[in-house]
Structure formats: structure tokens, C-alpha cells
Amino acid sequence: MSERVPPDAPPRRGAPVRTAVVSALTTAAFVVAGLDAHAQRPTQYDHLREYWATRSRAATARWDEAHRAADTEFTDSVRVGPMLFLAPSGLAATNRTLARLADSAYSATWLPETGGWIRRYEMRERSVDVETVAPSGETVTHQRTQLMLLLREPDGRMRESASTTATGADSLWPIAWQEAQWALKSRATAQLAPELRTWIGAAVPVERPGAIDWVAGWKELVLYPSLPARSCSAGDVRACRVALALVSEADPVRNWYDPALRQVLAQRWLRSFRGNERRVQFSNRTDQVAPVRACANGDDDACVQFLQDRALGANMVEPGPKVLRALLVRFAFTRGNDSSAKRQAAYAPGATVEERLSQASGLPFDELVRQFAVQLRAPRQARPSRVPARLWASSLWCLCVGALSLRSTRWRV
Amino acid sequence: MLRVMYFEQLRRIGPFLIALCAMAAALPVLSCSGLLAGGAASESFAVLEAAGRVSMYYPMLSCAVGLIIGPAGWQTDQEHGHVYALSLPIPRWHYALLRLTTGVLLVLPVVAALSLSALLTSALVTLPPGLQTYPLPLSLRFAATSLVTFSTMFMLSSASSRSFLIGAGALFAAFVFDSLFAASNQLDYSVIAELLFGTRSPFSFFMGVWTLIDV
Numbered sequence: 001m002s003e004r005v006p007p008d009a010p011p012r013r014g015a016p017v018r019t020a021v022v023s024a025l026t027t028a029a030f031v032v033a034g035l036d037a038h039a040q041r042p043t044q045y046d047h048l049r050e051y052w053a054t055r056s057r058a059a060t061a062r063w064d065e066a067h068r069a070a071d072t073e074f075t076d077s078v079r080v081g082p083m084l085f086l087a088p089s090g091l092a093a094t095n096r097t098l099a100r101l102a103d104s105a106y107s108a109t110w111l112p113e114t115g116g117w118i119r120r121y122e123m124r125e126r127s128v129d130v131e132t133v134a135p136s137g138e139t140v141t142h143q144r145t146q147l148m149l150l151l152r153e154p155d156g157r158m159r160e161s162a163s164t165t166a167t168g169a170d171s172l173w174p175i176a177w178q179e180a181q182w183a184l185k186s187r188a189t190a191q192l193a194p195e196l197r198t199w200i201g202a203a204v205p206v207e208r209p210g211a212i213d214w215v216a217g218w219k220e221l222v223l224y225p226s227l228p229a230r231s232c233s234a235g236d237v238r239a240c241r242v243a244l245a246l247v248s249e250a251d252p253v254r255n256w257y258d259p260a261l262r263q264v265l266a267q268r269w270l271r272s273f274r275g276n277e278r279r280v281q282f283s284n285r286t287d288q289v290a291p292v293r294a295c296a297n298g299d300d301d302a303c304v305q306f307l308q309d310r311a312l313g314a315n316m317v318e319p320g321p322k323v324l325r326a327l328l329v330r331f332a333f334t335r336g337n338d339s340s341a342k343r344q345a346a347y348a349p350g351a352t353v354e355e356r357l358s359q360a361s362g363l364p365f366d367e368l369v370r371q372f373a374v375q376l377r378a379p380r381q382a383r384p385s386r387v388p389a390r391l392w393a394s395s396l397w398c399l400c401v402g403a404l405s406l407r408s409t410r411w412r413v
Numbered sequence: 414m415l416r417v418m419y420f421e422q423l424r425r426i427g428p429f430l431i432a433l434c435a436m437a438a439a440l441p442v443l444s445c446s447g448l449l450a451g452g453a454a455s456e457s458f459a460v461l462e463a464a465g466r467v468s469m470y471y472p473m474l475s476c477a478v479g480l481i482i483g484p485a486g487w488q489t490d491q492e493h494g495h496v497y498a499l500s501l502p503i504p505r506w507h508y509a510l511l512r513l514t515t516g517v518l519l520v521l522p523v524v525a526a527l528s529l530s531a532l533l534t535s536a537l538v539t540l541p542p543g544l545q546t547y548p549l550p551l552s553l554r555f556a557a558t559s560l561v562t563f564s565t566m567f568m569l570s571s572a573s574s575r576s577f578l579i580g581a582g583a584l585f586a587a588f589v590f591d592s593l594f595a596a597s598n599q600l601d602y603s604v605i606a607e608l609l610f611g612t613r614s615p616f617s618f619f620m621g622v623w624t625l626i627d628v
Contacts, residue, residue, distance in 0.1 A: 397615035
């Protein structure tokens with residue numbers, strides 16, 4: 001039996017061309033899909049998470065459905081001044097809240113007429129895989145509250161303003177207040193206790209954090225250039241309290257950072273500065289960049305000067321990422337079932353942040369922080385467990401495809 | 414016979430295989446080049462960003478492995494009208510299995526190059542606190558995607574023109590239907606893309622974090 005290719009057989013031109021075309025097309029599809037996925041870079045994780053979340057929502061929640069529901073289902077209304085809010089009769093508590101909201105928030109005279117409605121509905125959403133950030137097979141159902149207002153602009157045009165938010169049964173109030181405030185463009189302040197609002201530093205939807213939120217929080221913590229954040233990510237629960245900005249510090253610039261981390265902050269500042277260099281050139285900040293450059297090159301005195309300067313780096317001095325605080329609020333306010341305690345924790349005056357979070361969660365504060373730290377580290381421990389399932393899927397694919405290429409009763413000529 | 418086929422195929426794609434191995438070995442080194450050169454290790458974000466810049470090339474390389482090695486298995490037969498294969502006293506499935514095994518054996522050196530390089534690089538670098546190296550998951554991911562791409566390309570190359578046209582037509586029709594369905598239902602995502610890259614799909618390995626360094 002000869003094992004050599006017959007040298008006198010005429011070469012066939014068509015087959016290699018076809019193979020090349022098929023190969024090129026398939027590879028292009030893979031490459032485009034791979035590039036389009038964004039997931040190749042961990043720094044694009046959040047972007048991708050939003051991307052998939054938006055796609056998932058688009059499938060299940062659409063405005064036209066909401067409009068139809070608004071036309072047919074709503075039977076009750078609340079009128080406050082010139083504003084009319086329509087709402088389902090079953091949502092008496094929501095109506096009362098809306099009335100309170102309108103009483104306190106509506107103050108701008110340039111809104112002569114405002115109408116709107118609020119509804120609560122169930123939304124099906126596909127859960128998202130932690131690693132690939134693509135929708136997984138499971139479906140979860142969320143309760144959502146949708147607030148839609150018709151605003152008349154000063155020039156007389158009507159504008160539709162909508163805000164949708166996921167809710168737990170009793171965690172609605174902080175969101176409703178904040179979002180409605182945004183929607184009404186009112187100067188009224190949110191009703192959340194000031195110390196809690198200042199400590200969080202941003203609007204927080206009080207929604208139970210999902211796996212993706214924990215992964216994002218963990219990444220923020222690990223990448224944050226401060227000593228408390230690093231100790232917290234290494235498992236030191238006391239450092240986590242510092243990283244959560246719950247321990248006051250007399251000299252944060254020296255105690256939260258070592259010289260290398262101060263240098264890192266300067267490098268980050270310079271990186272963002274370079275992005276805005278053209279814009280900044282027109283301001284008088286250009287001359288002030290010198291100490292930042294000196295700091296980035298290793299001059300620690302310049303680093304201290306840079307981080308104490310309110311015009312430059314002072315706003316970068318934080319013990320840990322803000323995301324961590326928001327995550328703790330969500331974690332605390334979605335634990336336990338005592339709704340009156342949660343409302344008290346959110347609004348009652350005269351309590352510290354620790355007391356409020358402890359009251360909302362029903363746990364002693366130390367225990368709350370410990371459980372929070374454990375939860376924060378969980379995604380990292382869970383990460384390798386995803387690999388075997390995909391390996392099985394890939395192996396099965398190779399076997400099936402291999403078997404298909406073997407299965408034939410004739411030669412492929 | 415396997416040995417003969419292996420060396421015949423190796424001669425055909427030898428230069429490409431060497432290039433693929435070199436690229437596979439270079440990627441982990443490039444992703445840590447700053448650290449290997451003795452750069453500052455305090456800035457975790459910069460380290461992660463540098464590793465992330467290289468990470469998109471891993472799936473591209475695994476696609477290239479499949480693209481080059483998959484069709485190469487059938488190239489000799491297609492060029493010579495399957496005369497040699499028809500002259501052998503073995504059934505087709507046996508012959509195809511030998512070709513398939515040969516291809517898998519040629520994929521392995523590239524995977525080995527990447528794994529060794531990733532392991533060595535991981536051992537040599539000192540990372541900032543909180544960051545970890547993941548040489549094994551990266552190698553497994555690369556091996557799996559290379560084999561998935563290779564097997565797909567191998568199957569496509571082994572098909573007849575008629576089978577290929579039927580398959581391509583079905584795929585094209587599915588994409589057209591998907592686009593029309595999405596447009597008529599005001600969806601801004603592709604059902605096919607989700608099926609292809611969803612969690613339970615073998616192609617989901619292409620998604621996810623392709624990086625040697627992560628938190």
C-alpha cells in the first residue's frame with residue numbers, strides 16, 4: 001500500500017478556493033464577534049454589563065405597552081395643584097406618597113401644568129452570567145415601578161419624562177423621591193437623611209445587589225489605590241470600615257496612602273488631564289500641573305502638596321471607592337423585613353450612618369460589615385467554577401462536529 | 414499512516430505553525446512586558462489595563478489556529494481529487510479520523526507554547542496586591558476555543574459543495590429572519606448572537622475575560 005500522494009494527479013483549483021472563502025468568512029465572523037463582545041478587556045466589564053442589561057430589558061419592557069396600560073388600567077388619580085397623577089386604585093400607598101412628593105417638591109412656577117402616572121409591574125429579565133456577562137438561561141422576575149410625567153416646558157412644549165426603577169416592597173421611597181425630584185426638576189431636596197445622603201455621595205437605587213454588582217464592587221475595591229482598600233481586599237474587616245469612610249482620619253493624605261500610592265494618584269490625575277489638555281489649556285490650571293508631574297516622578301513632598309490642594313487632587317483623597325458605600329447601603333436595606341425600621345433608618349433625624357445601616361439590616365454593625373466583606377469576596381472564589389461547564393460544552397461540540405465530518409457514505413469529490 | 418499524514422501536513426503548514434507558536438508564546442510576555450521590564454507595580458489599574466490591551470489577541474490567535482490547521486487537513490485531497498484516499502483500502506471514516514487526529518496533534522504545540530509562556534511569565538512577575546495571574550484558565554480557554562474553531566473548520570472543509578451551500582443558505586436565512594424579527598419587534602439585540610455566545614454555547618468561551626492578569 002502506497003502512502004505517498006500520487007504526483008501525477010491533476011490539482012483541482014475550485015476546492016481550495018472554496019475552502020479559503022469558507023475559512024475566511026467563518027474566521028471573520030469569529031473575529032468580529034470577539035471584537036464586538038467588548039469582554040476581552042476587564043476594564044470594559046461595566047460597559048458590557050450595561051450593554052447586555054439594556055438588551056435584556058429591551059425584550060421585556062417596552063414603552064408602547066406602558067402607554068396602553070396607562071390608557072386602560074388606571075382608575076384612580078391624585079390631583080395636587082395643577083398636577084394630576086393617575087395611578088391604579090390598588091396602589092393607595094403609592095398615591096399617598098406621590099401626593100406628599102408633589103406637595104413638597106412642586107414649587108417651581110415655570111411648571112404651570114403637569115400630568116403623569118405611576119404604575120407598578122412585573123418585569124421578566126434574563127439573569128446575566130458573571131463571567132461572560134452574557135444573558136444566561138435563567139429568567140428572574142423583578143417588581144418595577146414606573147413613574148411617567150408630562151412636563152410643560154417654559155416655552156409651552158410638552159415633554160414626556162419617564163423613570164423606571166426596580167423596587168423591593170419597602171425600599172421604594174428613597175428612589176421614588178429622588179427620581180421624581182429629578183423628573184420634576186424641582187429645587188426641593190431629597191428626603192433621605194442628610195448624613196446618609198452625604199456619606200453615599202450619589203443616588204442609590206435600593207435594589208438587592210446581584211452577582212454582577214458584587215463583581216463590579218470587588219473590582220473597584222481591588223483596583224482602588226489606597227491602603228485601607230488594599231487591606232480590606234486582603235480580608236481585614238477593620239480596614240473595610242476605614243475603606244467605607246466610616247472612620248474619620250486627621251491626616252488622610254499620609255495615613256491612607258504610602259508614597260507609591262500617592263504617586264499612582266498623580267499618574268491617574270495626569271492621565272485624565274492629558275485627555276482634557278486642550279480644554280484645560282484655556283484655564284489657569286496649566287501652571288499648577290508642575291507639582292503633579294513632580295509627584296508622578298517620585299517627589300513625595302510634591303505629592304502631599306498635590307493631594308492637599310483643593311484645586312487639584314484633594315477630591316481624589318478617599319479611603320475607598322464610592323461604589324462600595326452604595327453597595328453596603330443596598331446590602332443593608334434589602335436585608336430583613338421590618339419596613340418601618342427601614343423607613344426610620346432612611347429618614348429619621350439624629351442617627352449615625354452605622355446606626356442607620358444596622359437598623360435597616362437588623363444586624364449589629366460589625367456583623368453587617370463582616371457579612372458584607374464575605375459577600376464581596378465571594379465572586380472571586382466562584383470564578384474558576386465556571387470553567388469546567390464550558391469545557392464540557394466545548395468538548396461536546398468538538399465530538400459532535402468531528403463525528404459529523406466522519407459520517408459519510410461517499411468521498412467528498 | 415498517521416505518522417506519514419502528520420509529517421506531510423507539517424511540511425505543508427510548518428512555517429505557519431512556527432509563527433503561531435511564536436505568537437502564542439509572545440502574548441503572555443507582552444501582557445506583562447511593563448512588569449517584566451521592572452516597572453512600578455503599585456498601579457493595579459495600569460497593570461490590568463496593559464494586560465487588557467493584549468487580551469483581544471488571544472481569541473484572534475485561536476481563530477487563526479483553527480483557520481490554518483482545520484482546512485489544511487483536506488487540502489492535499491482536494492488538490493488531487495481524493496485519488497490517494499480512494500486508493501487506500503480503508504473506509505472513509507477511518508481516513509477522516511486520521512486527518513482529524515493529525516490536526517489535533519498540530520494544534521497542541523500552539524497550546525503548549527501559550528501555556529508554558531503563561532506559566533513562566535506568571536512565575537516571573539510580581540503583581541500589586543489584589544491582582545492574580547490565571548495561566549491555567551487562560552490556557553484551557555485558548556485550548557478549548559482553538560479546538561472548537563479547528564473542528565468547525567475541519568467539518569466545513571470536509572463538506573461537499575452542495576452541503577456547504579445548504580448550510581450557508583440556512584445560516585444566511587437564519588440571520589435574515591433574525592434581523593426581520595428584531596426589527597418588527599423593536600428589539601435591539603440578536604437572538605442568534607445570544608444563542609451563539611450564551612452561557613451554554615461552546616462558543617461562550619470566546620466571551621469572558623481573556624487575560625492572564627485579573628482581580
